[in-house]
Amino acid sequence: MTEQTSASSAEDVLLSVRGVEVHFPIRSGVLVERQVGAVKAVDGVDLDIPRGATVGLVGESGCGKSTLGRAILRLVEPTAGTVTFDGTDLGSLAGEELRRMRRQLQMVFQDPMASLDPRQNVQSVLSEPLRAHGVGGDHTARVRELLDLVGLPASAANRYPHEFSGGQRQRIGIARAIALEPQLIVADEPVSALDVSIQAQVVNLLEELQDRLGLTYLVIAHDLAVVRHIADVVAVMYLGGLVEQAPSDDLYATPLHPYTKALMSAVPIPDPAVEDTRQRILLQGDLPSPADPPPGCRFHTRCPFRQPTRCDDERPALRTVEGHPQAHRVACHWAEDIEAGRIQPAASAVIEPDPAPDPDPAATT
Amino acid sequence: MTTTEPLLDVRDLSVTFARKSGPTVHAVDGVSFTVRPGETVGLVGESGSGKSVTSLAVMGLLPRRGVRVGGQVLFDTDDLLTLPRDRMRDIRGRDIAMVFQDPMSSLNPVVPIGVQVTEVLERHQRLRGDKASAAAAELLSRVGIPDPTRRLKEYPHQLSGGMRQRALIAMALACQPRLLIADEPTTALDVTIQAQIIELLKELVQDTGAALVMITHDLGIVAGLCDTVHVMYSGRIVESAGRRELFAEPRHPYTGGLLASVPRLDAPRGAPLHPIPGSPTDVLRWERGCAFAPRCPNRLDACTDGPPPLETLPGRRLRCLNPLSETEEVPA
Incomplete structure (x- = not known):
């Protein structure tokens, strides 16, 4: 895989x-609906x-x-x-x-x-796709097989969704998806x-x-x-x-798009050593409305690397960037310059790690 | 401010819910921890695990019917659990404030944001009219809501999720509380917005010197934010330590198991995940043994003989008879 x-x-x-x-x-409209x-x-x-x-x-x-x-x-x-x-x-x-x-x-x-x-009990849930698609044969055996595949006991077939924990229910959902x-x-x-x-x-x-x-x-x-x-x-x-x-x-x-960079730096990592030392890019504001998307690059309203005019006017297409595999494609006009460090993010968007994180908070208060 | 005197001292807190049928539920069972100013x-x-019920008990927000709360919650020198209701109402919102998970259901949908923010100021600081609105506008801009005077007139549905959470934080901060309790404040939010809110909380705590109790399921948030961490399982604290110690060297198999089961963004790809078997509902009642025993890889026979005590070790509290050894590598 x-x-x-x-x-x-x-x-x-x-x-x-x-x-x-x-x-x-x-x-919109009361009698005659118009698309607005x-x-x-x-x-x-x-x-x-x-x-x-x-x-x-x-x-x-x-x-x-x-x-x-x-x-x-x-x-x-x-x-x-x-x-x-x-x-x-x-x-x-x-x-x-x-x-x-x-x-x-x-x-x-x-x-x-x-x-x-x-x-619906699990037997019924799992045999429904078989019935719907006209699969004949012994559904009971198939259901048992499916339950076994997703790691549930055969006795689960006679029970109802509320009798299972969340993880087990998701296993049932997966079993239903692979039934056919x-x-x-x-x-x-x-x-x-x-x-x-x-x-x-x-x-x-x-x-x-x-x-x-x-x-x-x-x-x-x-x-x-x-x-x-x-x-x-x-x-x-x-x-x-x-x-x-x-x-x-x-x-x-090597994330190339500013949004990917920001997204990754926003994900907290369960390790204080990493959390204390990494630099973050913080995005301003919220996602614009998809009913009225910004012109040009969709991301320019929040992008910390935004450059005048081109980002606002021209929607970038997915393209490859030199030095990266063919399969790596990015939709940013300035991907090369950002990668080379020729364009720096707006200072307000960057959060540097604390220079000397204090191990004992009580000592400072 | 003295450094040793705790601001909040929760002692042996227990909460039980009576049920019409079946045994009573011990949602919180003998939980003790302290919060020092600024911590x-x-x-x-x-x-x-009982983390939210703990916070509701501290705030006195649990329903009275069918709920028994035991132990002590000392704030300064008052026991919040025995305080008369009107005194508690003065403290709540003024000295201790809370931010909830879902900002949409914690705000009144038919009342403008401004009225909801000024309500706090009117109740606790006796501000009126223009003064109150001006203070509210300032609060909103303090938490990073642009164009606050316009926003004050808007209703919760007109704000985005992140903005609503900011408004809620503004309300919580209105009276400069000394303790802020945040119950999963970012769980309903997107990750980039979560980063904004966490950064905001960090900043506010630093600026106002308030103490913060952060309730979360996300180990990543704890790793970057908290000084001290208490890990709860089925109503009891199973391990407490400073965040560095806890993450570098988890001793309780549950803590270790959690860390090994979360996919990490910076882990090499293809590194297998080691899930904890079973589910949080497969618990043993604490009276009969360790609640985690049915899922625990380190289980001993003694684990199911009786409740393991919470032992105090240097820099750590641990409730386990057969902890992960100090040098043992947690499978990553």
Whole structure:
């Protein structure tokens, strides 16, 4: 799962997203509704998911990452662009054909309590996809097999969702997603609703299932540490568009986009020695509204490296940067200059570590 | 200010909830810790560890019905648990303030922000009219809300999550409390906004000299912010130490397990995670043994014979019969 990805990405793409846009209309008016604008949740995204790999999609709330995940599965209809799965354009499918294709594309949701019917027992939850897709045979045996795959006892089949802990419920959600032996699983924040000590169990389970069943994952998450752990390729999204995309190791070793840099420096690391010595870039303000995104580079309103005029006027496209692998692409006009240190961040955005952190706070007060 | 005198001294605090059916729940069970002026103390634990109930008990915000609170909570020399209600109301908001997790549900949705901020000033500092609004505007700008006079007239839904949390912090700081309790103040926020809020809290604590009790499940936040850390599990403190000591050398298997199970941004990729088996709901009742025993890799037979005591070691308190050895490498 780790070695093959960057090498094979060109040859064997399972899912390919080209120019996908999802615009939700804003309507106004009492009798006659007029469209007065659009929330550009996803605004032109290209993304390739190689077979057998894990692609991580990170970004803050409101950046459109979940909408993109849903658009890929056609749970929301993209307003423009194409999604090609294993050579088939998903947009061209309808009715029965689409339904059949859905066997290959499954989803794991964030909140397992909300995505499992409280009145269905586990047997029923797990055999429902089999029934829906007309899989015959002995469902009881298949359910037992699924439970075993996700590390739950066979006795779980007769119980109801509320009888399980959060981690176990997420295992049920995962079992349901793999019931039809799909090729691609879109996991939208699969661990963020779980307790810290449980998150690792679910992350390990996802990795184990990938090895055993040859799954391809799109993992959508806001937690960069989780994504770093699980993903081979990471795409960073900001306000409807990708700002950087790279093999995981490259991205975390040398983030090129100012937003990626800021995002990483904002993640607290559970180690006082690291926390006390690292420099942070603090972003000002909040995410602008996707109904009225800023012109030019979407990030320029918060960017500590912003340069006059070009950032405000011209929207940067994803491109490669010299000295970095082909697969590392960034949407910033000034990536080279920032990397070389020719452009420094605004002083107000940088927080230097305390020069001499005081080991004993009581002594100073 | 004396350095040794604690500002808050929680002694043997216990909170039990009576239930209609089934046994009573010991949400907090014999918790003791102190907070000195200017100190930042972290209470860390997962859901059900009792960290939030501890803070609510300190603030006197638990419902009276069906709840029994025992022990002492000394603030200066007053025991907050026995203080008459009106005295407590004076202290709450003025001397001790609290910031909650979800700013949307802690603000009144049908009252403008300005009214909610000035309410605190009117109640505790007897400010009125223009004076109160001016003070409120200044508070908002102090916590980094741009254009405060306009914001004062707005309703909570018109503010972003980060702004709402800032407004809440402004309300908490209105009377320059000597103790601020923050219960998961950044859990509902995005990571870049979380960084802003943590930085703001750090700054405010430094400037005002207030003590801070930070309640969180995020070890990363504790690592960068707190002086002393108490790790809670199922209602009791299992390990307390200075943050450096705790992170460099966790002794309780639960602390060690937590650190080994969180993915770290700076860890080499492919480093396996070592989850703690089971879930926080698989607990033993403390009377019967160590609550963590069912999930503990270091379990001994003696662990389930009775409750392990909280021992005081140099620079550390530890509730474990078979701790991780001092030199043992925690799998990272």
